[in-house]
């Protein structure tokens with residue numbers, strides 16, 4: 001995992017959500033790469049997230065656009081902490097796929113009937129879990145698609161600065177390598193590119209703490225599980241800090257029904 005970090009960080013810059021795929025399966029080499037990566041994934045906290053790779057039948061549509069045949073399904077218990085962890089883990093898979101030239105799109109809204117039929121038996125074994133998202137994985141269709149070019153224009157292009165995410169109580173001056181890690185989080189995917197999270201940087205004795213969370217009480221109008229989205233930003237910060245040679249201690253807490261991430265750094 002650690003030797004992949006530079007490629008995952010590079011993938012942050014090139015990744016965007018794709019909505020126009022070739023209707024093909026992954027070739028056996030790519031399939032094995034993704035499968036092995038998922039199997040060997042090292043996560044810096046305990047979790048109960050399940051992530052598996054599935055193949056959709058040729059004639060079935062799993063999403064509203066031209067999808068690929070393969071997808072991962074992400075399920076977890078009904079808890080906001082597990083939702084946040086699911087976002088973190090799913091995003092590490094997205095970035096790995098991008099690093100080997102496979103395209104992806106996080107999908108909270110998908111064809112439930114078809115996907116449940118494909119995945120159903122697995123989730124059914126333990127119905128205390130919910131299938132929150134799928135991530136189609138495949139090869140880009142180079143020919144233009146209206147859906148893809150519109151979503152690229154409307155959603156993917158807006159990128160905010162680190163400063164615009166800083167909490168009012170945050171330090172505004174901090175080491176450049178921390179700034180670099182936070183810059184990666186400004187490129188994290190979120191439902192409709194809403195990116196409703198903040199960074200709170202504080203000095204605590206000989207440590208720096210970076211807090212990441214959605215504003216207390218925030219709810220997205222079309223998406224109930226927004227802690228998943230903040231989890232994607234947490235994955236970007238974690239990768240960025242490791243790439244900058246930090247060894248962050250990662251903590252997640254449920255504070256007043258809000259997941260608060262803390263990255264603690266020795267300085």
Ligand SMILES: Cc1cc2nc3c(=O)[nH]c(=O)nc-3n(C[C@H](O)[C@H](O)[C@H](O)COP(=O)(O)O)c2cc1C
Pocket residue numbers: 015016017018105106107108109110133155156157187188189190191192193194228229232
């Ligand atoms: C948790 C989550 C759920 C998403 N669900 C959908 C979805 O149902 N349909 C869709 O077209 N895009 C979905 N997206 C993709 C976002 O629209 C996309 O990430 C965002 O617009 C930013 O664009 P980018 O990923 O190209 O940077 C989802 C993203 C996340 C993180």
